[in-house]
Amino acid sequence: xxxxxxxxxxxxxxxxxxxxxxxxxxxxxxxxxxxxxxxxxxxxxxxxxxxxxxxxxxxxxxxxxxxxxxxxxxxxxxxxxxxxxxxxxxxxxxxxxxxxxxxxxxxxxxxxxxxxxxxxxxxxxxxxxxxxxxxxxxxxxxxxxxxxxxxxxxxxxxxxxxxxxxxxxxxxxxxxxxxxxxxxxxxxxxxxxxxxxxxxxxxxxxxxxxxxxxxxxxxxxxxxxxxxxxxxxxxxxxxxxxxxxxxxxxxxxxxxxxxxxxxxxxxxxxxxxxxxxxxxxxxxxxxxxxxxxxxxxxxxxxxxxxxxxxxxxxxxxxxxxxxxxxxxxxxxxxxxxxxxxxxxxxxxxxxxxxxxxxxxxxxxxxxxxxxxxxxxxxxxxxxxxxxxxxxxxxxxxxxxxxxxxxxxxxxxxxxxxxxxxxxxxxxxxxxxxxxxxxxxxxxxxxxxxxxxxxxxxxxxxxxxxxxxxxxxxxxxxxxxxxxxxxxxxxxxxxxxxxxxxxxxxxxxxxxxxxxxxxxxxxxxxxxxxxxxxxxxxxxxxxxxxxxxxxxxxxxxxxxxxxxxxxxxxxxxxxxxxxxxxxxxxxxxxxxxxxxxxxxxxxxxxxxxxxxxxxxxxxxxxxxxxxxxxxxxxxxxxxxxxxxxxxxxxxxxxxxxxxxxxxxxxxxxxxxxxxxxxxxxxxxxxxxxxxxxxxxxxxxxxxxxxxxxxxxxxxxxxxxxxxxxxxxxxxxxxxxxxxxxxxxxxxxxxxx
Numbered sequence: 233x234x235x236x237x238x239x240x241x242x243x244x245x246x247x248x249x250x251x252x253x254x255x256x257x258x259x260x261x262x263x264x265x266x267x268x269x270x271x272x273x274x275x276x277x278x279x280x281x282x283x284x285x286x287x288x289x290x291x292x293x294x295x296x297x298x299x300x301x302x303x304x305x306x307x308x309x310x311x312x313x314x315x316x317x318x319x320x321x322x323x324x325x326x327x328x329x330x331x332x333x334x335x336x337x338x339x340x341x342x343x344x345x346x347x348x349x350x351x352x353x354x355x356x357x358x359x360x361x362x363x364x365x366x367x368x369x370x371x372x373x374x375x376x377x378x379x380x381x382x383x384x385x386x387x388x389x390x391x392x393x394x395x396x397x398x399x400x401x402x403x404x405x406x407x408x409x410x411x412x413x414x415x416x417x418x419x420x421x422x423x424x425x426x427x428x429x430x431x432x433x434x435x436x437x438x439x440x441x442x443x444x445x446x447x448x449x450x451x452x453x454x455x456x457x458x459x460x461x462x463x464x465x466x467x468x469x470x471x472x473x474x475x476x477x478x479x480x481x482x483x484x485x486x487x488x489x490x491x492x493x494x495x496x497x498x499x500x501x502x503x504x505x506x507x508x509x510x511x512x513x514x515x516x517x518x519x520x521x522x523x524x525x526x527x528x529x530x531x532x533x534x535x536x537x538x539x540x541x542x543x544x545x546x547x548x549x550x551x552x553x554x555x556x557x558x559x560x561x562x563x564x565x566x567x568x569x570x571x572x573x574x575x576x577x578x579x580x581x582x583x584x585x586x587x588x589x590x591x592x593x594x595x596x597x598x599x600x601x602x603x604x605x606x607x608x609x610x611x612x613x614x615x616x617x618x619x620x621x622x623x624x625x626x627x628x629x630x631x632x633x634x635x636x637x638x639x640x641x642x643x644x645x646x647x648x649x650x651x652x653x654x655x656x657x658x659x660x661x662x663x664x665x666x667x668x669x670x671x672x673x674x675x676x677x678x679x680x681x682x683x684x685x686x687x688x689x690x691x692x693x694x695x696x697x698x699x700x701x702x703x704x705x706x707x708x709x710x711x712x713x714x715x716x717x718x719x720x721x722x723x724x725x726x727x728x729x730x731x732x733x734x735x736x737x738x739x740x741x742x743x744x745x746x747x748x749x750x751x752x753x754x755x756x757x758x759x760x761x762x763x764x765x766x767x768x769x770x771x772x773x774x775x776x777x778x779x780x781x782x783x784x785x786x787x788x789x790x791x792x793x794x795x796x797x798x799x800x801x802x803x804x805x806x807x808x809x810x811x812x813x814x815x816x817x818x819x820x821x822x823x824x825x826x827x828x829x830x831x832x833x834x835x836x837x838x839x840x841x842x843x844x845x846x847x848x849x850x851x852x853x854x855x856x857x858x859x860x861x862x863x864x865x866x867x868x869x870x871x872x873x874x875x876x877x878x879x880x881x882x883x884x885x886x887x888x889x890x891x892x893x894x895x896x897x898x899x900x901x902x903x904x905x906x907x908x909x910x911x912x913x914x915x916x917x918x919x920x921x922x923x924x925x926x927x928x929x930x931x932x933x934x935x936x937x938x939x940x941x942x943x944x945x946x947x948x949x950x951x952x953x954x955x956x957x958x959x960x961x962x963x964x965x966x967x968x969x970x971x972x973x974x975x976x977x978x979x980x981x982x983x
Contacts, residue, residue, distance in 0.1 A: 247428060247431065250428075251425070251428050254424060261413075268406075281400070281551060283330070283333050283334075283396050283399075284393065284396050284397075284400075284551075284554075284555065286326055286329055286330055286333075287330070287389055287392050287393050287396065288393075288558075289326055290323065290326045290327065290330065290343070290347075290389060291386065291389050291563075293319055293322055293323040293326060294323065294346075294347060294350065294382050294385060295382065295606070296319050297316060297319045297320065297323065297350055297351075297354060297378075297382075298350070298375075298378050298379060298382050298606055299605070299606045299607060300312050300315045300316045300319060301316060301354055301357055301374075301375060301378060302375060302601065302602075302605050302606050303605060304316070304357075304358070304361060305357075305361070305371055305372075305375060305602075306605055308361065308366075310361075310362070313358045313361075313362075316354055316358065320351050320354070323347055323351075324347070324351075327340075327343070327344050327347055330392070331344070334392070334395070337392075337395070339388040339389075339391040339392050339395070340388075340392060342385070342388045343385050343388045343389055343392070346381045346382070346384060346385035346388070347385070349381050350378050350381055350382065353374050353377055353378050353381075354378065356374060357371060357374040357375070357378075360374065365865075365869070367831050367866075368865070368866055369829050369830065369831055369866060370831045372602060373831075375601075375602065376598060379598075379601065379639075383638075383639060390558075390559065390571075393555065393558055393559060394559055396555070397552075397555040397556070397559065400551065400552070400555070401552075404548065415528070418452075453471075453473040454473055454474060456473055456475055456541075457475055458475055458541060458542055458543050458544075459472070459473065459475045459476040459478075459479050459493065459540075459541075459542040460472070460473040460475065460476065460539065460540070460541055460542075461473075461476055461490065461493060461494070461539070461540045461542070462537055462538065462539050462540075463494070463537070463538045463540070464536065464537055464538075465536050465537075465538075467491075467494065467498065467499075467538075469490050469491055469494075470537065472490050476490060476493065476542075479493065479542070479544075480492075480493070482523075483520060483521060483523070492520070493520065493540075493542065494540070495516065495518040495527060496518070497518070498529075501514040501516055501529055502514075502529070502531075502538065505529065505531050506531065512530060512531050512533075513528060513529060513530045513531070514528075514529045515527070515528055515529070516529070517545070522546070523544060523546045524544075524545050524546045524549045525542045525543060525544055525545060525546075526542070526543045526545045527540055527541070527542055527543075528540070528541040528543075559571065560572040560575075562636035564610055564613065564614060564636070565613065565614050565617040565636045567617055567621075567634055567635055567636040567642075568633065568634075568635045568636070569635060569636060569637060570635065570637035570638070570643075572635065573635045573637055573643050573645065573693075574693050576633070576645060577589070577645065577686075577693040577696065577697075578693055580645075580647070580686070581686070581687075581691070581692065581693070585647055586647070586649045586685075586686060586687065587645060587646060587647050587649070587685075587686050588644075588645070588646050588648065588649060588650040588655075588683060588684075588685055588686075589643065589644070589645055589683065589684050589685075589686065589696050589697065589700050590643065590644035590645075590655075590658075590681065590682070590683045590700065591641065591642070591643055591644075591681070591682045591683075591697075591700045591701060591703075591704045592620065592641070592642040592643070592644065592662070592679050592680070592681055593638075593640055593641050593642070593679065593680045593704060593708070594612070594613065594616060594640040594641075594677060594678075594679060595677075595678040595679060595680050595708070596678075597609065597639070597640035600612065608672050611672040612671050612672055612677060613636075613639070613640065615669065615671050615672060616642070616666070616671075616677060616679075617634065617636055617642065619662075619665050619666055619669055620634050620642055620644070620662065621634050622665070623658075623661055623662050623665050624644060624646075627658065627661070628646055628648050631646050631647045631648050632644065632645065632646035632647075632648065633645050633646070649685065650683070650685070652717050655683050655716065655717055656716075659681050659716060662679065662681075663678075663679070666678070666679060680704055680707060680708035681703075681704060681707060681716040682700045682701060682702070682703035682704025682705070682706075682707060682716055682718070683700055683703055683716055683717045683718065684696050684697075684699040684700040684703060684717075684718040685717075685718075689718050699718040699722075699723060700718060702718055702722050702723060702726045703716055703717060703718040703722055704716070705726075706722050706725070706726070709783075709787065729784055732771070732776070732780075732781060732784055733784055733785075733788045733790070735771050735772070736769075736781055736784065736785060736788075736790055736794075737790060739769065739771065740790065740793050740794055740797060743797070743801075744769070744770075744771075745767055745768065745769050745794075745797065745798075746767070746768045746769070746770070746970070747765045747766070747767060747768070747798065747801055747802060747805060747971070748765070748766045748767075748768050748968035748969055748970055748974075749763040749764070749765060749766075749805075749819075749968065749969055749970075749971065749974040750763060750764045750766060750961050750962075750966065750967065750968040750969070751763050751961065751965060751966045751969075751974065751977060751978070751981075752764065752818075752820070752939060752959050752960070752961045753959060753960055753961065753965050754958065754959050755949075755952070755953050755957060755958060755959065755960060756958065760817070760978050760981055761816065761817070761818060761959065762817060762818035762819065762820060762852065762959075763817065763818075763819055763820065763974065764819075764820040764821075764822075764854075764941075764961060765798065765802045765805075765819055765820065765821055765822075766778070766968045767782075767794075767798055768968075769781060786824065786826065791824045791826050791827065792824075792826055792827050792830065795823065795824050795826075795827035796827070796836060798821060798822075799821055799823075799836070799837070799840055800840050800844070802819055802821045802851075803819075803840050803841065803844040803846040803851060804844050804846075805819075805971055806819040806846050806850055806851065807844055807845055807846045808971075809971075809974075809975065810846070810847070810850060812975060814975075814978060816850075817850060817978075818849070818850055818851070818852050818880060819850060819851060819852065820852040820853075820854055820880075820882065821851065821852070821853055821854065822854045822884060823853050823854060823855050825855075825856060828855055828870070829866075833870065834870055834873050834874065837853075837874065837877065837879065838877060841877065841879075847878070848877050848878030848879045849878055849879075849880070851879045851880065852879065852880035852881070852882055852902070852903070853874065853879055853880070853881055853882070854882045854883075854884040854905065855881070855882075855883065855884060856883070856884050856885060857883060857885070857886065867899065868898060868899060871899050871900055871901070872900060875900045880902045880903065881899075881900065881901050881902050881903070882901070882902060882903035882904070882905050882939075883896075883901055883903070883904050883905060884905050885905065885907040886904045886905055886906060886907060886927060896930070896934055896936075897934070901936060902936065902937060903936060903937040903938070903939060904927060904930075904931045904936050904937070904938055904939075905939050905940075905941060906924055906927055906928075906938065906939065906940040906941065906957070907941065907942075908940075908941045908942020908962070909942075910923050910924050910927075911924065911940050911941065911942045911943055911948055911952070911962075912942060912944075914948055914951050914952070915945065915947040915948055915951060921951060921955075924940070924951075924952070924955060924957075925955050928955050928956050928957055932956065937958050937959065938956075938957050938958045938959070939957070939958060939959035939960065939961065940952050940957050940959070940960050940961075940962075941960075941961050941962060942962050943960045943961065943962030943963075943964045943965065944962050944963045944964050945964060946964065948962075948964070949964060
């Protein structure tokens with residue numbers, strides 16, 4: 233008996249030892265997983281979500297930096313520079329914190345480079361503003377550069393937000409996975425304990441062990457901070473833990489309403505579990521009032537009972553929604569953004585649905601920012617977005633959508649296939665609505681439009697967007713409402729112009745242009761007193777009209793390089809003409825507004841004169857009235873410096889722009905050039921003759937020389953001579969000539 237008892241005790245001890253070892257192993261695994269869950273949850277709360285806030289603060293700080301500089305530009309208050317410095321420090325601190333969190337990933341590095349560029353340009357801007365006098369054109373260029381850098385940085389911040397969102401989702405999945413493993417270990421350990429308890433059920437020690445285990449497990453739902461509910465096979469509540477009572481209180485329900493904590497579609501999930509051979513649990517989400525919960529449903533077949541474990545995921549779902557909203561919506565107007573537009577267009581293509589895509593842009597938006605400030609411009613953008621929404625929703629409430637795809641750009645997408653007439657009617661309604669709206673800028677707001685149709689105008693998002701942009705750019709450039717709908721001719725024209733710009737860029741580098749000279753005749757002395765240099769371009773055997781490539785040079789930004797080449801080449805050739813015996817010849821060079829407005833223009837003129845050796849008195853610079861009107865203070869300083877150099881100054885196309893007696897009195901000008909539009913019909917149109925007479929009288933009273941361009945007939949010459957015009961140029965006297973032909977022409981004229 234003793235031996236049997238001893239063996240029995242030995243077996244009991246082995247079982248106890250085995251139970252202890254397994255318990256330690258399982259407990260260690262559960263503890264390890266619990267620590268992991270705690271760590272990852274803490275990381276999610278203390279790092280990932282704050283990272284999202286840091287990124288939003290970074291975007292806001294960069295916008296705030298730009299706003300401060302624009303306000304500094306507007307009110308010239310030096311305290312703005314201190315504000316900017318404080319914002320620089322705050323932005324740098326944010327970036328340093330983000331670098332510690334993210335490391336040197338490309339989007340963050342690009343954002344940091346953008347911030348550094350804004351800081352550097354901002355400091356240069358501050359130094360410029362502190363100068364006396366301030367270089368205002370440079371200040372505007374600096375502000376535009378800051379705006380451009382900030383806009384380019386926004387998609388990088390968007391990528392960082394998306395990365396943060398992905399990290400949050402990844403952490404969530406890892407937490408859920410570890411929780412699932414913890415539940416598995418707990419259930420496994422419980423099942424194993426029950427098996428052991430069954431084996432030693434008749435033993436007193438086994439009974440005590442089983443009792444202790446049961447007591448410990450009973451405390452789990454009691455102490456669980458999340459609601460735990462047990463229901464029978466008829467879905468009647470048989471147990472609820474204290475956390476369930478607390479939840480009922482939060483939901484302002486009585487304790488008797490515990491059944492309200494069960495999901496409305498609970499039976500569907502129960503059927504899924506019961507119909508599966510190997511499935512004993514189901515996870516799903518549901519809402520109770522304004523709260524969202526994740527429910528773990530467990531079936532205990534031996535007890536014919538269900539356990540429900542509820543977890544409040546309201547904050548997590550809210551964070552997910554905000555991240556998703558920011559990823560696909562514009563934060564200012566809350567309209568869908570360009571990323572959502574791309575997704576929606578791709579879906580329409582995937583479903584073979586015809587649709588219409590429109591692009592709208594606020595005209596002269598940069599001038600609005602410069603004149604009214606970034607805050608006012610942003611408010612105007614919001615107001616425009618509301619107007620566009622109202623118009624499109626009234627037209628097609630269920631079949632169209634407005635997107636905010638850029639700072640000043642909007643998109644319109646509808647599955648209604650609009651024809652040309654419908655598009656023009658829509659644009660007319662929009663223009664009427666916009667014209668009748670009082671905007672914050674207290675000025676008239678105008679839009680430019682471009683439309684394309686799918687599928688004939690493109691088989692992908694890139695193509696359809698490009699073609700709508702082509703229509704918008706063409707319509708805006710030509711101010712032609714008839715060109716707002718894309719057609720193949722526009723596409724071909726755009727390709728031709730892009731190729732022409734590329735060829736022009738190459739021609740500038742390789743000096744592929746030529747300068748022609750159109751003689752200018754003194755009506756009093758009958759001598760050739762000067763010549764206007766005119767650019768000509770033979771591109772691959774074909775002569776390209778200046779009227780075609782000069783506007784492209786201006787729109788593409790090549791006009792400054794081209795203008796610099798014309799100025800230098802004209803001075804070099806003028807010196808050769810002087811050395812050939814034409815000592816008194818004055819060479820007139822047209823200066824573009826962009827070229828004249830650059831801060832280094834005066835230095836370039838001085839350098840060209842010094843390096844070529846051309847006497848300043850043999851150079852005449854022709855500028856337009858528009859340059860003078862918009863930059864009066866800077867223009868006075870520049871013109872005065874040019875006169876001090878000794879060069880001649882003329883107003884080109886006088887009478888066609890913003891002609892004003894006041895600026896003629898203020899500026900030290902030598903000559904007025906009467907535009908050919910007044911000369912062309914002077915012999916038949918009394919109005920043209922009266923205008924020319926007035927200009928000549930005005931010039932004489934101000935002691936200015938008068939030259940008329942575009943003289944092509946003897947009658948025009950006689951009238952101009954009778955009115956007292958000093959000089960002429962035009963095809964009547966001579967067409968523009970190559971350099972050698974011009975020299976021969978002057979020689980023949982002398983003889």
